[in-house]
Amino acid sequence: MTTSTPERSLCESFPRLAANGGGLDVGELERLRARARRFAEEHVRPRALEIDRRTDEDPSWFDWDLVRAGVEHGMLGFMIPKPAGGGGARCTQSSVVMEELCAACPGIALIFGAHALGFSPLLLGGPSQWDGVLADLIASERTGEPLLMACAITEPEAGTDVEDPDLLTRARITSHARRVPGGFRLNGAKRFISNGSVARWITLLMPTDPRRPLETWTCFLLDTRSEGFAVARVEHKMGQRACPAAELTFNEVFVPDEQVVSREGDGAGATMIVLASSRPPVGAIATGIARGAYERLLGWLEEDRAARGMLERQHVQLALAHMEEDIHLARQAYMDAATELEHTALGAVMSNPGARALEHVPASIRRRAHVRGWLTSDRARDATIALLHRGTSDRAMTRSLALSSLAKARGGDVAMRVTGAALELVGLRAGPVRAELEKLWRDAKLTQIYEGTNQLNRLEVYRGLCRSETISCLPPVGRS
Ligand SMILES: Cc1cc2nc3c(=O)[nH]c(=O)nc-3n(C[C@H](O)[C@H](O)[C@H](O)COP(=O)(O)OP(=O)(O)OC[C@H]3O[C@@H](n4cnc5c(N)ncnc54)[C@H](O)[C@@H]3O)c2cc1C
Structure with missing residues (x-):
């Protein structure tokens, strides 16, 4: 570092x-x-x-x-x-x-x-x-x-620790992908996996050597119809219940070499890039929850007879103004993080002329055996990684990750604050709106937990913005 x-x-x-x-x-x-x-x-x-x-x-x-x-x-x-x-x-x-x-x-x-x-x-x-x-x-x-699809990173004994390369080395990881002829055999369990019980395909991360998880953390693409895969249980959730969170078990599940995503051992960096991309939308999820609560509250205050006169009171006006401020700033944070990611880091790769030219090659040509053979070859993988290095850098990715973490953590706190304040204002009077607000408050809590807890995200902010550190996210060039 x-x-x-x-x-x-x-x-x-x-x-x-x-x-x-x-x-x-x-x-x-x-x-x-x-x-x-x-x-x-x-x-x-x-x-x-x-x-x-x-x-x-x-x-x-x-x-x-x-x-x-x-x-x-x-x-x-x-x-x-x-x-x-x-x-x-x-x-x-x-x-x-x-x-x-x-x-x-x-x-x-x-x-x-x-x-x-x-x-x-x-x-x-x-x-x-x-x-x-x-x-x-x-x-x-x-x-x-x-x-x-679903993405499975968290394990029964390791949540925060598998979301950060520094912590990965001492994480209590119990899953393991063992090399066998033609691929890997996966064993272990993943927990709290959103869509886990309904997904046909799952991207999941496991070490190929449990003694060296950081160096061997690898992303696999798993077909959930594979023998040895099972959904052990679906959690009884507090909020965001419409999306099931499942515990998944793997018992000698075979995954062929072609379904190793990127390269063996590149998983820790890939996880950071994936989290940098997924945290701005989580900031947006949280902003949406806060906005939903604010809009329901305002609608109730304007239209419901039980709320008559409340809008005239200064403490209610101040509470609404505070919510408006919170939501506005949470939205700026996620838009900043998303645009930074697109235009400074990963976006620079996508707009590379070489990558764009390939987009115009018709799928019928891309799918011909020899073209497909080249596109999925080690040389092509190396070319993609080289492009990644030309378009961005570990420093740009670390900064982008920190901005994404800032948006995610701030959004989660705003969602809890606004839904809680809205519930307090309506009290027991609001009828159906109260049920919606109560649900949004339960839904909000998860935004402080998943995609890394707010504590972990604030440590990313410290590292990437307060200290301008650089973490290693990009896979090394030319290892294939
Ligand atoms: C409903 C739901 C859906 C989820 N969906 C997914 C999914 O689709 N895929 C997936 O892979 N995971 C998913 N998760 C898992 C989620 O990402 C983890 O719950 C989260 O990373 C926290 O891990 P943990 O629950 O093991 O808590 P722990 O890591 O045990 O943390 C407990 C507490 O200790 C704090 N803490 C831990 N380590 C540190 C540290 N080093 N420094 C400071 N504080 C620390 C945490 O911030 C937290 O407050 C989901 C979780 C839930 C609840």
């Missing part, structure tokens, strides 16, 4: 300045937001309380109809790269969509968010991944029977 003197350019202090230079398409963002809002109003909010009740009675109950409706509104594959048939959206777009969905129901939104988290490690593989599972996911949407 190295430290450098903090020296911030204007674009570093205001990441959106860099984004404007990079040509963020605001019109497109508005259209996507309108689409998400329509889906949220027509399908998500009307179902939210009912699904919360049903999943309280039976945590493994799952609303596939809602997922199908989400497909019709383009809420599932919009993050998958265009060459694989998806919408090609990036972090700003997915964050904006998450805020909209979460203002309606964070649990339902999490189904879509956990799906995107599931396939996000594959995006690091670049063109080699376009014609595999990513294309299958889009094809499944067209059949009306969408397939979902």
Whole structure:
């Protein structure tokens, strides 16, 4: 780990300045937001309380109809790269969509968010991944029977410790991927995996040598129909219940070499890049929860007879102004983090002329045996990694990760504060709105826990912004 003197350019202090230079398409963002809002109003909010009740009675109950409706509104594959048939959206777009969905129901939104988290490690593989599972996911949407993904990092004895390279070395990891001819045999368990009981494919991280977890932490792509895989149980959750969190067990599950994502031992860095990309949307989830509570409260204060006169009171006006401030600043934080990630770090890779040129090669040509053979070869993997190094750096990624952590931690605290304050103001008077607020308060708590607890995220802020340290995220060049 190295430290450098903090020296911030204007674009570093205001990441959106860099984004404007990079040509963020605001019109497109508005259209996507309108689409998400329509889906949220027509399908998500009307179902939210009912699904919360049903999943309280039976945590493994799952609303596939809602997922199908989400497909019709383009809420599932919009993050998958265009060459694989998806919408090609990036972090700003997915964050904006998450805020909209979460203002309606964070649990339902999490189904879509956990799906995107599931396939996000594959995006690091670049063109080699376009014609595999990513294309299958889009094809499944067209059949009306969408397939979902999940991402499994957490273990029964290790949560925080497997989300940071410094802690990984002393984590109590019990899972293990053992090398065998043609692939690996996976053993162990993963816990609290969102979508874990409903996913067809799971990206998961395990060490190939438990004595050296940092050096051998590896990302695998697992077909959940594999022999030896089982869903041990589904958690009874406090909030965000619509999305099941499952404990998964692996008993000599075979994963072939082709399903090692990136390269053996690159998993710790890949996890950091994935978390840098997934924390701004979690900041947006939290912002959406806070906004949902604020809007319900305001609607109740304006329209309900039980609230008559409350808007005239100064303490209520101050509370509302405080909520507006909190939500506004939480939104700025996640937009800054998302735009930084797109235009300074990973976005620089995606906009590389070489990578863009490949996007125009028709899938029919890419899928020819010799082209596919090259795209999935070690040389092509090395070329993708070299591109990553040309487009970004460990320092840029560490800074991006820290901004993402800042947005996530601040968002989570704001969600708890605003939902709690809204509940206090309505008291026992508010009827159905109270039930929605109470649910949002339960939903909010999770945003302080998953994608790294707020404590861990604030340590990332200390490391990446207060101390300007650099952690090693990018895989080394030319190891294949
Ligand atoms: C509903 C739900 C859904 C989830 N979905 C997923 C998923 O899809 N995939 C996945 O992989 N994981 C998932 N998680 C797991 C989540 O990421 C972990 O719960 C989280 O990382 C915390 O780990 P832990 O629960 O083991 O807590 P612990 O790591 O045991 O932490 C306990 C407390 O100690 C603090 N702490 C621990 N270490 C440190 C440290 N070094 N410095 C300072 N404080 C520290 C923590 O901040 C926390 O307050 C989910 C969790 C929940 C509850």
